Amino acid sequence: MMYKRQVQYYETDKMGIVHHSNYIRWFEEARIDYMRQNGIDYNVIEKQEHLMMPVVAVDCKYKTGAQYGDIVAINTDITLFNGVKLIFSYTVLSEDDNVLATGTSTHCFVDMDFKPVRIKKDNVNLYNKLCSLLKE
Amino acid sequence: MMYKRQVQYYETDKMGIVHHSNYIRWFEEARIDYMRQNGIDYNVIEKQEHLMMPVVAVDCKYKTGAQYGDIVAINTDITLFNGVKLIFSYTVLSEDDNVLATGTSTHCFVDMDFKPVRIKKDNVNLYNKLCSLLKE
């Protein structure tokens, strides 16, 4: 599932390339798009299911700096899901398919008071959808 | 009332100077610091008074671009307050007292559902404090 977006001027820093922190934000964009493409609307999760999926860990390896005006594509997969912990893996690609960066984000499931939620029991629909997306 | 802060690397863009949008964020930092120095804790306003002060207008004029590592000082004043509308004015200064930028932010008062609040009636303390800060 590819998510494409253009590099913005305000995302660069004085090195002339995209500031490394922005890739973490791109992961979020790609993750939300990936879920939506797969029938999971994060807005609905928060507003109707009263569930949040905070990030508990993130990592990124940078190969080549993206530049202002570049179109980057981000490939997202779910590489771990056990009902409690969910890991997304990302590959950021240039237009000519060079890998610019790779990374992961790890999430848990909490209610609006940040208390852990066992979605296998309490949100069977979401649980089943995420199970079906887990890459084998 | 001077608020000082150092320019961060991630605030620059590929022009080599601070991205113009960050001055709007600095205004927020300076405004919150200005209020705190004058006995108004914005955290208390939101959490205890259940009041928010959203920005309804903002403007900024840029003279010279601040650079990474610079220490900038931001001078804040209240230049209008009538119980409904509140205007802060800012001057961003370099270490050698050159004006880097000037601007204003205009705020209203709303409850947690974004409904307008007449603080003259409902938050007399805040109303009086803000009145006393209004620059003549």
Place this chain on the structure above:
Amino acid sequence: MMYKRQVQYYETDKMGIVHHSNYIRWFEEARIDYMRQNGIDYNVIEKQEHLMMPVVAVDCKYKTGAQYGDIVAINTDITLFNGVKLIFSYTVLSEDDNVLATGTSTHCFVDMDFKPVRIKKDNVNLYNKLCSLLKE
């Protein structure tokens, strides 16, 4: 010329709506897109013409806060151009065509050392294109 984009989660703040500083960044996105749609590639301007168009003033009026997940459309026009100063005007619209915000950004033309450039003389192509875009 409409530029559409989706509101990102990381653009919200604890009020639950988009932080006001991000509209200034959206103006940049819309402006660059507007220029590209009209045959002016800002990347080319910087890299080949060795010209920059820094922001010398910006303002924004906020009517209703955009929320995470919203699709916003930004309409951009050139409302002043005299060879030295260039003003873009923006209207941010919701999907049902409500005005969320309006604003302007004012630009000058400088070389890579931030020295003023008279584009009427030195960049006739750019000058003519901008003239043709000026809204009457």
Place this chain on the structure above:
Amino acid sequence: MMYKRQVQYYETDKMGIVHHSNYIRWFEEARIDYMRQNGIDYNVIEKQEHLMMPVVAVDCKYKTGAQYGDIVAINTDITLFNGVKLIFSYTVLSEDDNVLATGTSTHCFVDMDFKPVRIKKDNVNLYNKLCSLLKE
């Protein structure tokens, strides 16, 4: 070496806590402060030594979300340095010394054209300073 800073309103997201991407920016603030406290001015490195230290990898584990108004302290150490690769480790602490997050950033050394530089040979001063800071 402790670096302290206050959590800004614009750093929060609609979950009500600091957006996770901002910790990566705090690491940068803490790293630059750590170097300065130890006699390495990153501005001098870029401007006089014509050397950059781009981030090639970053990771962060989040325990508890920092909130607007919190004072956070960031402890920085150098945990690996071999002349080619440099790793900083960070611990973000709350005011009552709870660990909010931990992470690392990995850097290399390049010239202004992003070509690798062997600082052991070409920047003996910087090499020796970094060696002396490496935590045993």
